[in-house]
Amino acid sequence: MASLEDYCRTLVGQGNELYIMMGQYGTGGVGSSGARTTLDNGRVTVPQRIWKVIVVLPEGTNDASRVSATTRLIAVDTPNDNSLNTAWGSYRTTVDAIESATGYDLLSAIPASIQTVMEARMDKGPTQ
Structure with a gap:
């Protein structure tokens, strides 16, 4: 989402460092050519969801x-759909929810x- 990327640039401009993790899960998204589960004769899977986790720290x-x-x-979790609402704040979620959906342990370097x-x-x- 371009609006979230713009907001990240704003945060950096305010003297922060960002750690950004991003991924996807599921199968099936909607692009300019309509809904697809794969591309390139089945060699590329189109994800159903796109997630991003951003840790915001002052420079140091x-x-x-x-x-x-x-x-x-x-933490945001969005449908993979080109007609997506650009107000990224409406897609906020928890890291716990993303970890549950993906099986990842995203912040493992931080004390439990x-x-x-x-x-x-x-x-x-x-959000802006």
Whole structure:
């Protein structure tokens, strides 16, 4: 989503560092040519969902050690659909939900006690 990428640039311009993780899951998306489950004669699977997780830290060093339970964490999970609503805030979710859908452990470098709090929280911060 271009509006989320623009917002990430705004956050960086405000003196933050961003750690961005992105992926997909499921099968079947909707593009300009309509709904598809595969492309290129079945050699490429079209994902059903696209997710992104963004950890926002002020510029500094020893980043993993500076992450706390109050660090801003933005998680979005969107349908893979070209007619998607561009207001990315409406697709916010938790990291726990993304991990449940994908099987990944996304914030494994962060202490478990902090991870538990962060991953369960849905971002309510600004979107622009």
